[in-house]
Amino acid sequence: MKTYSPKFRPNRRSLLGGATALAGLSFLPRGTMAAEEKKLNFYNWDTYIGETTLDDFNAATGIEVKMDLFADNDELFAKLREGNPGYDLIVPTNDYVERMLVAGMLMPLDHDKIPNMSNLGANFRDASYDPGLKHSIPYMWGTIGVGYNAKRTGDITKSWKHLYDSDQFAGKISLLGDGANVLGHAMKYLGNSLNSTDPADIKAAEELLIAQKENIKVFADDNGQDLLVSGEVVIAQEWNGDILQVMADDDDLSFYVPDEGGLIWQDCLCMPTGAPHPDNAHAFINFILDADAGAAIADYIQYATPNAAAQAKLGPEYNENPAIFPSDETVAKCEFQLYLGEEHVKNINDAWTRVQAA
Amino acid sequence: MESFRKNQRVFWTLASPGSFWLLFFFLVPLGIVWMLSFGEKAVIDGKISITETEITWTLANYVRALADPVYLVIIWKSVWISALATILCLVIAYPVAFVISFASRRWQPWLLLAVILPFWINLLIRTYALIAVFRTRGYVNFTLEWIYDALWLDRLFGPFEPLELLYNDFAVVAGLVYVFMPFMVLPLYASIERLDRSMLEASLDLGASQMATFLRVTVPLTMPGIVSGLILVFIPCLGSFLTADLLGGTNATMIGNVIERQFKAANDWPFGSALSFLLMYVTFGILALRALLTRDAETRA
Numbered sequence: 001m002k003t004y005s006p007k008f009r010p011n012r013r014s015l016l017g018g019a020t021a022l023a024g025l026s027f028l029p030r031g032t033m034a035a036e037e038k039k040l041n042f043y044n045w046d047t048y049i050g051e052t053t054l055d056d057f058n059a060a061t062g063i064e065v066k067m068d069l070f071a072d073n074d075e076l077f078a079k080l081r082e083g084n085p086g087y088d089l090i091v092p093t094n095d096y097v098e099r100m101l102v103a104g105m106l107m108p109l110d111h112d113k114i115p116n117m118s119n120l121g122a123n124f125r126d127a128s129y130d131p132g133l134k135h136s137i138p139y140m141w142g143t144i145g146v147g148y149n150a151k152r153t154g155d156i157t158k159s160w161k162h163l164y165d166s167d168q169f170a171g172k173i174s175l176l177g178d179g180a181n182v183l184g185h186a187m188k189y190l191g192n193s194l195n196s197t198d199p200a201d202i203k204a205a206e207e208l209l210i211a212q213k214e215n216i217k218v219f220a221d222d223n224g225q226d227l228l229v230s231g232e233v234v235i236a237q238e239w240n241g242d243i244l245q246v247m248a249d250d251d252d253l254s255f256y257v258p259d260e261g262g263l264i265w266q267d268c269l270c271m272p273t274g275a276p277h278p279d280n281a282h283a284f285i286n287f288i289l290d291a292d293a294g295a296a297i298a299d300y301i302q303y304a305t306p307n308a309a310a311q312a313k314l315g316p317e318y319n320e321n322p323a324i325f326p327s328d329e330t331v332a333k334c335e336f337q338l339y340l341g342e343e344h345v346k347n348i349n350d351a352w353t354r355v356q357a358a
Numbered sequence: 359m360e361s362f363r364k365n366q367r368v369f370w371t372l373a374s375p376g377s378f379w380l381l382f383f384f385l386v387p388l389g390i391v392w393m394l395s396f397g398e399k400a401v402i403d404g405k406i407s408i409t410e411t412e413i414t415w416t417l418a419n420y421v422r423a424l425a426d427p428v429y430l431v432i433i434w435k436s437v438w439i440s441a442l443a444t445i446l447c448l449v450i451a452y453p454v455a456f457v458i459s460f461a462s463r464r465w466q467p468w469l470l471l472a473v474i475l476p477f478w479i480n481l482l483i484r485t486y487a488l489i490a491v492f493r494t495r496g497y498v499n500f501t502l503e504w505i506y507d508a509l510w511l512d513r514l515f516g517p518f519e520p521l522e523l524l525y526n527d528f529a530v531v532a533g534l535v536y537v538f539m540p541f542m543v544l545p546l547y548a549s550i551e552r553l554d555r556s557m558l559e560a561s562l563d564l565g566a567s568q569m570a571t572f573l574r575v576t577v578p579l580t581m582p583g584i585v586s587g588l589i590l591v592f593i594p595c596l597g598s599f600l601t602a603d604l605l606g607g608t609n610a611t612m613i614g615n616v617i618e619r620q621f622k623a624a625n626d627w628p629f630g631s632a633l634s635f636l637l638m639y640v641t642f643g644i645l646a647l648r649a650l651l652t653r654d655a656e657t658r659a
Contacts (some may be wrong), residue, residue: 074622081409081625103408171522177603178623213608218525221603232494232524342399342406342625349624356611357428357435 040280042067043076043087045267047245048140050297057287063280072178072222080105084274088281094266097136098129098339106135107271113282116289124306127266128336136268137285140241140303143264143326143334144181145257147228147243148235158256160189162235163216164208170215172234177221179352180345181263182209184337185237188260195338199347206351210358219356228253241303244323248302255323261333266306395419395631411628419632429616429633433640436612439527440595443534447542447591448584450535455546455583459553473543481537485604488533492523492605499523529605530612534595541594542587549583550576585648593641613637 038061042054046069050056054065068087070076073096079085080100092100100106111117111133117125120138130136146163148156153169156162163173164186175182184194186205196202217233224236225246236243243255269288271281287293294310304324305311311319318324326334363369393413400410423429458469476484491497499520506518523529557579561571577584599614606612613633620630 072622074625077625078622099408102405105409180623216608218607230493230495342408345623345625349619349626353432353611353616353619354428356609356615357432358609 036277036279038063038280040065040089040277040284041087042284043070043079043090044068045070045091048091048267048301048303050293050300053288053293053297056293056296057284060287061280061283063283065284074178080272084272086276087272088275088277089284090270090272091139091267092136092270093337094127094129094268095337095339097268097270100270100272101130101135102339105273107273107275107278108134109137109271109285110282113279114286114289116286119289119291119294119307119309121306121308121311124266127268129266129338130268136270137289138266138306139269139288140298140301141264141266141306142240142303142324143257143331144176144185144237144262145240145243145255145326146235147225147238147246147253147255149228149231149252150254151252152234156235158259160185160258160260160262163237164189164212167215169233169235171217172232173216174218174220174224174227174233174236175216176224176237177219179355180337180348182219182237183348183351183355185262188262188335189258191260194263194335195340197340197344197347202347202351206355209355213355213358240323240326241301244302244321247323257326257330257334259330259333261330261335263337264331264334265336391631391634394628395635397628397631399626399628408625419629420636422629423632423636429613429636432611432616433613433636436596436614437640439530439612440534440592443531443538443595444542444588444592446531446535447539448587451539451542451546451587452584455543455550458543458547459550470544470547473540476537477540481600484537485533485601488529488536488605489524492529492532494520494522494524496523524605525607525610527607527610529607530602530610533601533605534598537598537601538591538595541590545583545586545590546580547583549580549586553579582652585651589645589648592644596641597637 040063042065044067049067054067058064070079073093076090076092077096077100080087080090081103084105097106114137117133117137124138124141125133127133127136127138146158146160148162152172153162162169163175183202183205186208187196187201188194190201190204190208192198192201192204218227220227220236222239222242224233224238225242227233228236228243229246229250238255240255240257243253247253247255269285271278275281288297289307291307291309291313294305294307295313298305298307298310299314299318302318302324394411396415396417396419397411397413398416398418400407400412402410454473458466458473461469489496493499502521503518506512512518523532553576557575558571561575562568566574597614599612599618602610602612602615614637617630617633617637620626620633624630
């Protein structure tokens with residue numbers, strides 16, 4: 001767990017703040033305190049914020065951000081399932097926003113406190129998973145696709161086939177480690193929706209994977225990019241941003257979103273129910289939606305930002321990179337993963353267990 | 359024990375922190391997991407709830423685990439992999455423990471330290487280090503390639519083909535052996551250290567070969583250490599999931615991975631709890647076997 005706390009710089013504001021907080025604690029009941037203490041507990045993915053974003057926010061507002069890291073949505077969800085341990089702001093992916101909404105785990109946002117929402121691009125002002133963005137603000141978006149070592153694979157067609165249904169790269173293939181994505185894309189390859197709940201579609205995907213298993217080297221838990229770099233595999237299913245980060249160091253590596261389409265995702269800023277510092281959370285969301293702050297983050301982590309004002313500040317190297325921004329044609333074929341109820345979650349995970357045991 | 363009965367206050371003062379700890383941090387959570395294993399996801403307004411579990415004392419979770427062969431297959435595979443790793447640990451650790459206990463007094467602490475040293479490093483990091491050792495462009499393959507080239511074999515048979523050491527069952531077993539080795543060495547060391555050396559000399563003097571002495575004197579006398587070591591390695595192996603996760607190939611799933619998944623991705627705590635308890639029953643079975651074995655040994659002695 002990484003804790004982030006900028007150095008304490010005594011200035012008038014923080015001294016005054018400390019004094020009021022102290023006064024509040026000693027003489028007044030909690031509810032009457034005028035302002036929140038200057039703290040924010042942020043629960044985020046690793047390497048998913050600008051280099052100086054937290055410092056900049058601290059300098060602008062005096063709020064100290066403590067950032068904890070999670071490795072995947074399941075970890076985030078499991079941590080908050082039995083109650084919020086004190087986080088003010090979390091970054092779930094769209095299907096988990098949906099799931100947490102159903103479970104009543106998210107607090108509504110007050111749009112009046114987020115004037116910078118006007119910086120969001122036209123496509124991001126509403127969301128199917130959270131109509132009206134009442135509980136979530138898009139933070140970054142991207143795709144799942146195929147990273148490959150072009151020098152060792154040669155020119156290949158943009159298809160899922162090489163991963164799911166071919167022995168051309170036998171023993172040099174890695175797929176992601178979570179069942180929902182691996183089975184979902186198998187369904188996509190077979191021409192179905194990756195959100196299909198039809199047992200026959202899930203079965204077909206399961207059988208496709210079991211047949212292909214002997215050619216797959218490993219179901220990698222989000223380290224397919226490392227396997228590509230170390231030469232362990234030549235072709236890997238991965239999140240676009242992960243491949244992008246290693247493409248910068250290795251010219252042989254390349255990325256595509258298959259023509260069959262794939263998964264498109266949005267990670268969102270949300271306030272979990274019971275957040276102790278909701279005002280600070282709003283302030284931080286607003287800060288991230290600022291053009292300069294947003295540009296600094298996007299430039300550093302190399303994911304696609306929904307913040308149009310921030311995007312405008314970045315050069316062609318970012319804006320014209322097809323691995324960050326796939327063509328509209330490709331995006332049109334991609335699907336969001338939907339939250340389809342606990343029964344579907346069970347069916348997918350059972351199928352995944354059978355694939356692994358086969 | 360007699361004196362404790364007379365000094366009850368001292369007894370309770372000394373025993374209460376430990377008992378408190380056991381009760382609240384072991385038995386109570388275990389009881390909760392046990393109850394969860396008889397629960398199911400609550401249905402609220404006709405929808406299966408995401409976070410609420412209802413304890414209905416249903417046996418459905420156990421039925422599901424036992425009726426679907428896939429879970430028994432995985433449990434069996436876990437037992438098999440753990441057993442293999444445990445036996446390998448024993449075979450490797452026995453000579454090591456022997457050398458340490460017969461080493462000079464000056465060296466013994468240092469040798470023991472070398473065995474314990476890896477514990478100072480986090481399991482996750484040690485496992486990642488193994489990846490760097492085993493992978494295609496890892497240290498094992500670098501070394502082999504160097505030897506291969508040094509022997510000019512590349513001119514005879516063509517360039518060196520790296521061995522596939524990672525992402526298969528071999529890697530999982532190797533990882534488990536590496537991680538749990540100290541649990542085997544330490545009890546073995548403790549019992550070999552206590553071994554009465556004159557017994558060995560007597561056996562040799564009376565004409566037994568080195569092999570016979572080892573098999574009929576040393577091994578029986580160190581049996582308690584062997585059994586403790588086997589148990590101490592086998593049980594954590596059986597429940598481990600990190601090693602299989604990081605080093606295993608496409609079918610390296612162990613029961614620990616399935617349980618982990620029930621608590622995370624599948625969000626099915628009742629079923630995960632039932633699987634945990636099934637695993638615990640397997641462990642109980644093995645402990646019972648141990649009790650049986652030691653009782654046999656005692657009656658024979």
